[in-house]
Amino acid sequence: MDARRARNLAGAVGLIGLLAATAAGPAAAADCALSAPAYANVGTPLTIEGSGFPASTSIDIAFSLDGSPSDSFTVQSTAAGALEIALTPEDADIGVTTVEASAGSTCTAKATYAVLAAGQTPGPSPEPAATAAPGAPRTDTADVVGPAGWSISAALLLGLALVGAGATGLLLTKTPKRP
Numbered sequence: 001m002d003a004r005r006a007r008n009l010a011g012a013v014g015l016i017g018l019l020a021a022t023a024a025g026p027a028a029a030a031d032c033a034l035s036a037p038a039y040a041n042v043g044t045p046l047t048i049e050g051s052g053f054p055a056s057t058s059i060d061i062a063f064s065l066d067g068s069p070s071d072s073f074t075v076q077s078t079a080a081g082a083l084e085i086a087l088t089p090e091d092a093d094i095g096v097t098t099v100e101a102s103a104g105s106t107c108t109a110k111a112t113y114a115v116l117a118a119g120q121t122p123g124p125s126p127e128p129a130a131t132a133a134p135g136a137p138r139t140d141t142a143d144v145v146g147p148a149g150w151s152i153s154a155a156l157l158l159g160l161a162l163v164g165a166g167a168t169g170l171l172l173t174k175t176p177k178r179p
Contacts, residue, residue, distance in 0.1 A: 032081075032107035034099060039114040039122050042089050048111060050083040052104050059083055060102050066095040077103070089115040 033053040040046040045174040053059055056079055077083050083101065093115045102108040116122065 002034075005121065032101070032108055032109045034101050034109040036110035036111040036113040038056065039116055040082065040089050041116050041120065042091055045086060045088050046089075046113070048085040048099055048154075049079065050077070050101050050109060052107065052109075053077040053081045053101070054085060055079050055081045057103050061085065062100045062102075064098045064100070065093065065179075067098075070097075091117075113136045 032050065034048060034049045034050045037046065050059070055077060057077050058074050059077050060072065060074055063070050075083050075085065085099075092119060096112060096114050098110060098112045100108060100110045113156065
């Protein structure tokens, strides 16, 4: 095998590996979540709890008050992937607060709560909006389902088809060895 064919073969194998890694997605996508009470009053302790984060990892926490960034810091998740943030809202915190916790690109979770003045109670809440049922199928990828029920990513299928077409073209245009 000459050097040119070896480079082409190595390139095709590398491309197939790259396509397979891209199509495979994360092996163990975290199912992280944050929970907070619907509202809290100024001066009353509040606890925000998280679960499903990677174990013993630094988690970035960002608070935003009425849509404007207000505070950010890092906490360490437990060995079970949980976290807890305890705080007591002050007068400056009155409004709707969104908390976002993220562990790099592994997972991100959000929780929203309202801070009310001391002694104030929330008004009647509107009917909750319909949300997707747990376990709903993903809609951000396109799969091709084969005859036996197996599925393969459309991007991977296209990539393999291109590599196959290229390899076939190389074989068909191979010049015969000269004596």
